[in-house]
Amino acid sequence: xxxxxAEVPGIxxxxxxxxxxxxxxxxxxxxxxxxxxxxxxxxxxxxxxNDIKAAPVKVSMEISGKVSGIIANxxxxxxxxGERGIADALExxxxxSQLTGKGKFLVASTGVIGEPMPMERVRNGIAEAVKNLxxxxxEKPALAIMTTDTxxxxxxxxxxxxxxxxxxxxAGMIDPAMxxxxxxxxxxxxVSKGLLQKALKEAVExxxxxxxxxxxxxxxxxxxLLSTGKSSKEITEENYGxxxxxxxxxxxxxxxxxxxxxxGATKVARVLVEKAKTKEQAKxxxxxxxxSPLVKTxxxxxxxxxxxxxxxxxxxxxxxxEEKLEIYIGNYLLFKGExxxxxxxxxFRYMKENDEILIRVVLNQGSExxxxxxxxxxxxxxxxxxEYRT
Amino acid sequence: xxxxxAEVPGIxxxxxxxxxxxxxxxxxxxxxxxxxxxxxxxxxxxxxxNDIKAAPVKVSMEISGKVSGIIANxxxxxxxxGERGIADALExxxxxSQLTGKGKFLVASTGVIGEPMPMERVRNGIAEAVKNLxxxxxEKPALAIMTTDTxxxxxxxxxxxxxxxxxxxxAGMIDPAMxxxxxxxxxxxxVSKGLLQKALKEAVExxxxxxxxxxxxxxxxxxxLLSTGKSSKEITEENYGxxxxxxxxxxxxxxxxxxxxxxGATKVARVLVEKAKTKEQAKxxxxxxxxSPLVKTxxxxxxxxxxxxxxxxxxxxxxxxEEKLEIYIGNYLLFKGExxxxxxxxxFRYMKENDEILIRVVLNQGSExxxxxxxxxxxxxxxxxxEYRT
Numbered sequence: 001x002x003x004x005x006a007e008v009p010g011i012x013x014x015x016x017x018x019x020x021x022x023x024x025x026x027x028x029x030x031x032x033x034x035x036x037x038x039x040x041x042x043x044x045x046x047x048x049x050n051d052i053k054a055a056p057v058k059v060s061m062e063i064s065g066k067v068s069g070i071i072a073n074x075x076x077x078x079x080x081x082g083e084r085g086i087a088d089a090l091e092x093x094x095x096x097s098q099l100t101g102k103g104k105f106l107v108a109s110t111g112v113i114g115e116p117m118p119m120e121r122v123r124n125g126i127a128e129a130v131k132n133l134x135x136x137x138x139e140k141p142a143l144a145i146m147t148t149d150t151x152x153x154x155x156x157x158x159x160x161x162x163x164x165x166x167x168x169x170x171a172g173m174i175d176p177a178m179x180x181x182x183x184x185x186x187x188x189x190x191v192s193k194g195l196l197q198k199a200l201k202e203a204v205e206x207x208x209x210x211x212x213x214x215x216x217x218x219x220x221x222x223x224x225l226l227s228t229g230k231s232s233k234e235i236t237e238e239n240y241g242x243x244x245x246x247x248x249x250x251x252x253x254x255x256x257x258x259x260x261x262x263x264g265a266t267k268v269a270r271v272l273v274e275k276a277k278t279k280e281q282a283k284x285x286x287x288x289x290x291x292s293p294l295v296k297t298x299x300x301x302x303x304x305x306x307x308x309x310x311x312x313x314x315x316x317x318x319x320x321x322e323e324k325l326e327i328y329i330g331n332y333l334l335f336k337g338e339x340x341x342x343x344x345x346x347x348f349r350y351m352k353e354n355d356e357i358l359i360r361v362v363l364n365q366g367s368e369x370x371x372x373x374x375x376x377x378x379x380x381x382x383x384x385x386x387e388y389r390t
Numbered sequence: 391x392x393x394x395x396a397e398v399p400g401i402x403x404x405x406x407x408x409x410x411x412x413x414x415x416x417x418x419x420x421x422x423x424x425x426x427x428x429x430x431x432x433x434x435x436x437x438x439x440n441d442i443k444a445a446p447v448k449v450s451m452e453i454s455g456k457v458s459g460i461i462a463n464x465x466x467x468x469x470x471x472g473e474r475g476i477a478d479a480l481e482x483x484x485x486x487s488q489l490t491g492k493g494k495f496l497v498a499s500t501g502v503i504g505e506p507m508p509m510e511r512v513r514n515g516i517a518e519a520v521k522n523l524x525x526x527x528x529e530k531p532a533l534a535i536m537t538t539d540t541x542x543x544x545x546x547x548x549x550x551x552x553x554x555x556x557x558x559x560x561a562g563m564i565d566p567a568m569x570x571x572x573x574x575x576x577x578x579x580x581v582s583k584g585l586l587q588k589a590l591k592e593a594v595e596x597x598x599x600x601x602x603x604x605x606x607x608x609x610x611x612x613x614x615l616l617s618t619g620k621s622s623k624e625i626t627e628e629n630y631g632x633x634x635x636x637x638x639x640x641x642x643x644x645x646x647x648x649x650x651x652x653x654g655a656t657k658v659a660r661v662l663v664e665k666a667k668t669k670e671q672a673k674x675x676x677x678x679x680x681x682s683p684l685v686k687t688x689x690x691x692x693x694x695x696x697x698x699x700x701x702x703x704x705x706x707x708x709x710x711x712e713e714k715l716e717i718y719i720g721n722y723l724l725f726k727g728e729x730x731x732x733x734x735x736x737x738f739r740y741m742k743e744n745d746e747i748l749i750r751v752v753l754n755q756g757s758e759x760x761x762x763x764x765x766x767x768x769x770x771x772x773x774x775x776x777e778y779r780t
Contacts, residue, residue: 052704052712080700080712082728113697114729219701293683294775301776307503310470311609314442322442322470338472339504378776379769385684386691386768 001138004154008165008186010038010228014132015144018125020118021075021111032125033072033144034096035184036133040066040103041226044197046204048221054078055085056107057222059093068102070184070224071126074145074169078109078117079219088117095123099130108182110147110169110220142167145182148384149261155253159246161233162189166250170258181208183223183254188231189243195235199244200225207251210283211259211373212290223251259373264380267299269357271372276363281318282370285361288316289372296377299357304347306334313361324364329357391528394544398555398576400428400618404522405534408515410508411465411501421465422515423534424486425574426523430456430493431616434586436594438611444468445475446497447612449483458492460574460614461485461516464535464559466501466508469609478507485513489520498572500537500559500610532557535572538774539651545643549636551623552579556640560648571598573613573644578621579633585625589634590615597641600673601649601763602680613641649763654770657689659747661762666753671708672760675751678706679762686767689747694737696724703751714754719747 006013015030043066047057055078071092078085089107096105109117136144142152146169156165166185191199204223225247235243260268271290276282289295292312298305306327313320313327327335330350332342351357396403405420433456437447445468461482468475479497486495499507526534532542539559546555556575581589594613615637625633650658661680666672679685682702688695696717703710703717717725720740722732741747 049707050701050704051707051710052700052715077697080697080725080728082713084728113695113701114725116729219704293771297772297775300772303776305503307467307470310442311440311503314440314609317439317441320441323472325442335470335504338470338474339506377772379772381683382687382690382767382769382772385687386693 002154003156003165004138005035005141005165005167005184005186006137007156008163008228009188010230011186012036012134013136013141014129014134015136015140016125016128016132018073018121020073020121020125029146030140030144031073031075032122032129033136033141034069034126034129034133035141036069036100036102037226037228038230039228040068041228042191042193042196043067043106043227044193044200044225045106046200046223048218050219052080052219054109054220055081055089056109057220058086059089060106060108060222063104063106065104067104067106067226068097068100070106070108071096072108072145072182072184073122074147075111076109076115076117077111077113077220079113081114081116084116088119091119092122092126095126096130099127106224108220108222108224110145110182113219142169145169148263151261153254153257153261155250157246157250159189159242162187162231164246164250166254168254168258170261181218181221181258183208183251185224185250186226186228188228189233189235190229190231191227191235191243195240196225196227199240199247202244203248203251206248207255210371211255212287256373259375262375263384264378265375266378267355267357267376269299269359269374271374272358272360272369274360274362274369275366276368277319277366279368279370281363282368284316284318285313285320285363286370286372288312289359289361290374293377296374300376300378302348302351304329304332304334304344304351309359309361310335320363321365326362326364328360392544393546394528394555395425395531395557395574395576396527397546398553398618399578400620401576401616402426402524403526403531404519404524405526405530406515406518406522408463408511410463410511410515419536420530420534421463422512422519423462423526423531424459424516424519424523425531426459426490426492427616427618428620429618430458431618432581432583432586433457433496433617434583434590434615435496436590436613438608440609442470442609444499444610445471445479446499447610448476449479450496450498450612453494453496455494457494457496457616458487458490460496460498462498462535462572462574463512464500464537466499466505467503467610468499468507469503471504471506474506478509481509482512482516485516486520489517496614498610498612498614500535500572503609532559535559538653541651543644543647543651545640547636547639549579549632552577552621554636554640556644558644558648560651571608571611571648573598573641575614575640576616576618578618579623579625580619580621581617581625581633585630586615586617589630589637592634593638593641596638597645600761601645602677646763649765652765653774654768655765656768657745657747657766659689659749659764661749661751661764662759663751663753664759665756666758666760667709667756669758669760671753672758674706674708675703675710675753676760676762678702679749679751680764683767686764690766690768692738692741694719694722694724694734694741699749699751700725710753711755716752716754718750
């Protein structure tokens with residue numbers, strides 16, 4: 001069994017099939033998740049920067065101190081739902097506290113925007129999930145938060161005396177600046193609130209904030225990190241690096257899975273920008289290439305169209321110098337100030353035969369680098385999103 | 391016959407089939423255009439802001455004083471072609487001067503990036519186009535600069551004592567901040583260099599800079615405006631408004647045609663943002679909605695998914711207030727702080743039955759507004775761009 005969130009000491013998960021999404025066909029996958037910590041736990045959180053924040057985001061942003069866990073659902077985003085939405089999100093949080101007899105609960109939702117939460121079904125679902133606490137292991141918690149995801153996303157790493165495990169959901173609307181993305185992560189290490197928040201923010205920057213599927217940014221994104229403190233390992237300024245490294249590895253693993261499962265995606269591309277003047281320049285160039293629909297369709301067509309990569313790099317408008325620029329796909333040098341000497345069929349074959357493609361752009365203007373993950377833009381992306389509701 | 395650039399007094403156009411694009415099937419459409427003014431003319435120009443500028447852009451940016459016209463080609467962008475590209479663009483300009491016995495020529499290219507210009511064929515094409523000067527009228531000049539465009543784009547307006555006519559090419563890679571877009575416009579009014587440049591800049595801002603097909607920005611974009619001075623009308627500070635209005639009408643008409651012909655597009659949407667605090671806020675919100683792949687696929691699916699519109703508006707991160715926000719599709723109010731009372735089938739039918747859709751977003755935070763044009767994201771966009779070269 002693959003390990004994830006439920007395998008972190010001090011964490012118990014329960015799921016339920018509440019039937020939250022209005023649908024013609026019966027849903028046969030759980031859509032509600034309760035995560036409970038044995039003891040009240042320190043937590044850190046990162047939220048969407050969208051001006052329009054879903055009710056659960058607004059409610060969770062107000063929570064301070066320690067929490068006893070998370071209540072989350074798929075099938076309805078509880079976004080753009082006015083005052084009723086806030087009341088519903090609050091009730092979800094409070095009801096979970098009551099039924100578990102515990103402290104405060106963070107709340108998160110994902111799914112369709114603008115529909116009221118079917119609260120009767122949600123209440124029954126919470127009751128059922130609480131009854132099932134401890135039963136949802138491995139993939140099960142991740143399955144309960146899926147929307148258009150095609151596989152559950154989970155990750156688990158062992159550090160020196162502690163573990164970190166988590167789950168995520170993604171698929172569409174994955175923007176560089178966060179995403180319709182939920183991720184719940186826990187560690188059994190003892191970490192202070194300050195270090196926990198610092199580690200989360202830094203790790204998110206190079207993982208969830210360095211991926212793109214379609215450049216849209218959701219109203220519901222959030223990443224929660226809980227510290228159950230069940231292990232004897234205490235994280236201090238001294239061993240912070242070790243903790244952050246393990247956390248980054250878990251988040252990068254989850255981020256990779258999200259891109260791999262990008263709506264309709266058939267290929268993942270690593271867009272690696274090197275030798276930039278500054279980290280910001282590297283990131284801006286990588287982001288622009290990763291977001292370019294022309295680059296993403298060329299990826300789908302296995303077309304080593306470095307011209308589109310060059311045009312996207314320049315469109316970042318951060319002082320890319322064409323004369324110094326080198327562009328590689330895989331190990332093939334395609335451009336170095338002008339078209340390099342390569343055989344198109346060979347690069348085509350590399351792109352055709354690999355599910356993971358490396359796009360490496362060397363600016364030769366400094367020593368900073370940044371890597372973005374993206375996926376191809378396919379017929380299925382259009383199909384999934386043109387037919388999402390109709 | 392539809393009027394365009396060639397119908398402006400003082401302008402003569404000639405085209406040729408030079409065979410510039412490498413292709414299996416014989417091309418049966420002209421791919422080279424020479425535009426000549428009877429007398430040396432004042433001109434204004436707006437260029438791509440991409441860091442990577444094509445050779446013809448670099449060459450044209452250096453041209454000052456008066457010009458005798460434009461030499462342009464489709465089939466090869468002459469971008470990322472190093473020193474040879476610069477030499478080729480210069481030669482195109484100079485050869486046209488020699489063969490016409492005239493002054494300086496602006497140069498513009500569009501097509502595939504990174505291939506050297508087939509100069510032997512270009513030279514023969516220029517000679518032929520010069521021989522044909524005066525023969526290319528109506529749609530013909532516009533046809534010669536098409537790439538993946540499916541119809542020629544031209545526009546013509548009569549002002550009080552002057553006319554303005556122009557052509558454009560667009561299709562893919564149309565970014566809010568300019569586009570793979572060429573547009574050549576002329577007027578017979580007498581206009582000073584200063585006023586000409588001012589009018590062009592202002593008119594581009596609300597036309598070509600207010601459209602998007604896919605958010606990519608090309609290396610080759612340029613808009614040229616020539617003043618032949620053949621009419622007795624002189625544009626001064628006093629009647630500047632009248633001139634700018636006519637110019638804006640021509641550029642907006644061309645911009646509309648570009649979006650209508652967006653790669654694979656079946657629908658045009660007008661994204662009108664009203665009652666914003668500032669023009670910048672209105673534009674940022676309109677831009678984000680117009681660029682959102684989720685909004686664009688919903689448009690394709692005729693899905694009145696205002697949730698995606700709200701999410702995109704918030705993703706602009708310019709202080710949109712959810713409680714004050716109203717969202718309309720056509721005349722249907724869909725959202726006002728929360729879901730409004732509307733019948734989904736009716737809005738679906740409006741979207742299904744119309745080729746032009748109005749998305750109106752009222753911020754209720756001030757009195758500024760901005761309109762963007764966009765198109766839907768379809769299977770054909772993916773097909774065209776995944777197969778562009780292969």
